[in-house]
Amino acid sequence: MNWPLFWALLAGFGIIIGNIMLVKHSASMKMPSLKDAKETSSEPSHNADDLSRRRVGAEKPNSPE
Known part of the structure; x- marks a missing residue:
């Protein structure tokens, strides 16, 4: 038997079976x-204008004008 082929197939099936088991396990978890x-x-949320004013020496954003 070709041993490198055997080990490659075994690793491939192991990855596939592991992923299926992971999906089954995570299916029962609740996402927030x-x-x-x-x-x-x-951290409080800030919009882009507040952040650009706070930066020292910040350049103005490019405008098409």
Whole structure:
């Protein structure tokens, strides 16, 4: 028997079976909603204008004019 082929096929099937098992395991997990994630964030959100004004020596964004 060609041993490198045997080990390559064994590794390939192992990866496939491992991925199937991982999907089955993670199917029962509950994902947090985006609303909950925003409430628990410790950093306040800022828009781009606030951030550009805070930077010292920041250039203005390019405009088509």
